[in-house]
Amino acid sequence: MSDREHHTPLDGPSATPGSTRLPAAAAQLQALAREAHRPGVSRRALLGAGVAAMAGVMLAPGIRLIEIAGAQVERKPGEAASSAVRWGLLIDTTRCSPDCNDCVTACNTENGLSGGTAPTDSQWIRKIEIRDQRTGRTASAPVMCQHCANPPCVDVCPTGASFKRADGIVLVDRHSCIGCRYCVMACPYKARSFVHEPVTDQKPDVPRGKGCVESCTMCVHRVDDGRKPACVEACPEGAMLFGDLNDPDSAISRRVREISTTRIREDLRLDTGVRYHGI
């Protein structure tokens, strides 16, 4: 489990399998001690094996000396994003309050958006109220780019500006975006916005400009830096969980195995990277 996926509120008791690890490591060390008396085992090989066994020893619940199996390897400087990773979000709508707008505010601050909600303002996250018409049950959820594995916005883009990165993040390359807005029409989640006015006060990591389409980038500049998206970090209820869906040991993978999750418009079979619980 990598550090960036450690997420207290959504991690259930089963999320920290630390308690079982210490006896296992002790047994491993005992086996090594027996091995030492056998002829033909070099001292160096034994030493190496001992260090490897120690690495698995839990120092405290959730903290290990060296992260081994299942660890999200930190990307080296200049290393490209890998298709071994599929970034995803799990949003627990049972914890999401309709009065709270913190994820939207954090997104606006992080990405330099104005925060306006007029039709011509960019909105990367919208808070949506949904109501079951039969039962009257309501739920609140943030809806942003769902980072589809089969994104319609990429299918329709005439210049290749709308693209999916190897690790599943769907982005717009503003260098080749001509602002035709086909992707805005194609997206079933209403996730894309068009920049109508000149932008002056951009964040250095988030270039934005007039005439281009834009949407949630899953805070790609933070993710590449080994951090979580701003909305996930800002959620006061811990209702958002970010992580690698391809890693079976990540917190998000364990959680989607445990609880029932839905993807919006699952009938479109877009294989979105964002999942919701409780809608």
Next chain:
Amino acid sequence: MRKALLAAIVLVAGLSAMLLAPTSSADPPPGRVPHPAISVDTTTRSIDSPEVMRRTHMDMLKHQRDRTVHLGERRVKVTLNGCIDCHAGKGAGAAAGSVTGSAQAFCESCHRYAAVKLDCFECHQSRPASTPAPVSARPAAGGKP
């Protein structure tokens, strides 16, 4: 006779070398043509020599921008933010604050002189991360949803 000829050639060569020696780049040649006023932060090192950077910075940036956007390569040698942090940073003298917007600004001083359109900063931030925006450039307050 031959020795005298040789001496004369050496003398002429020496004189012409003195006359043709380039003047200091700090003093632009006089005339009506405006020259770029480049103020370089000498306390930090650029990623390559000034000659190479002048000729190839646009190719470097264009090559790396595609690799960064599409492949996700970060913390690399060539980054626009890296250029801006030094060339509009505290040590950049008259160019400090922004790489555009004035005749002294690092990018704009040359691009004005060469009449080459500089459209990076229609989207990218031209000030280093730590520099606050001038009041006129800030968007109007309010608009919270």
